[in-house]
Amino acid sequence: MSISTVLILATLFGISATIISFFTIIPEEKRASMTHPFAIYLHNLFNFKKLWIEGILKFFYVFSTFASIIGGFFMLFWVEQTQTYHPGSSWYDEGYYTTSTQWRGYIGLIVMILGPVIIRITYEFVMMQILLLKNVMDINKKVELKKPESTETPTVVEEDEVDQ
The missing domain is CATH 1.10.287 (Helix Hairpins)
Structure with missing residues (x-):
């Protein structure tokens, strides 16, 4: 199953569940008739009681x-180390590297x-x-x-x- 199919099915089921819950779980007048603890939990969750x-x-x-x-x-x-190259002054001088350290603590x-x-x-x-x-x-x-x-x-x- 492709991801686009999954997204379409999830959207359709989500819309269906939202419509059903707006008529069965969310209304305040339905709270008195709810007996199952999970239904009461969903009612409190969707109505921001907590x-x-x-x-x-x-x-x-x-x-x-x-x-x-x-x-x-x-x-x-x-500790940060930096390495710097210093080129030589002539064709036979290869140059050299210097390393400096600095504490960044x-x-x-x-x-x-x-x-x-x-x-x-x-x-x-x-x-x-x-x-x-x-x-x-x-x-x-x-x-x-x-x-x-x-x-x-x-x-x-x-x-x-x-x-x-």
Whole structure:
């Protein structure tokens, strides 16, 4: 089976599954009738009841911090060698090569110190946005729970009525 056939079949099955799930799993009114735990899991997954990004970001934060520290440590032993050719002054002088070495470990120190700091600041900015979103979602849930059941319109008092 060719890759184009696989892609066409995957697209068709994906569209079919999306249409079916929009009528059977995703609507909020279908939640009460769901009994199977997998169906409830799919409902919560597709309605973003739980945010996965927080755990994924924590993983990448820890990974990038360790990678920065370990990479900086290995960079401490970085020595750059350059070889320069010096041509001879006449036809019988072949010339010679010189090799110079230069320690580049200071870059490793910078990566070990500034890397985790920059990663932490970036992670905190992203987490502030995610926590803001979570707080707004919680506030929306609390407001929906406290909605009054009566739909009476508030009485408006005119200024003239107050003076009497």
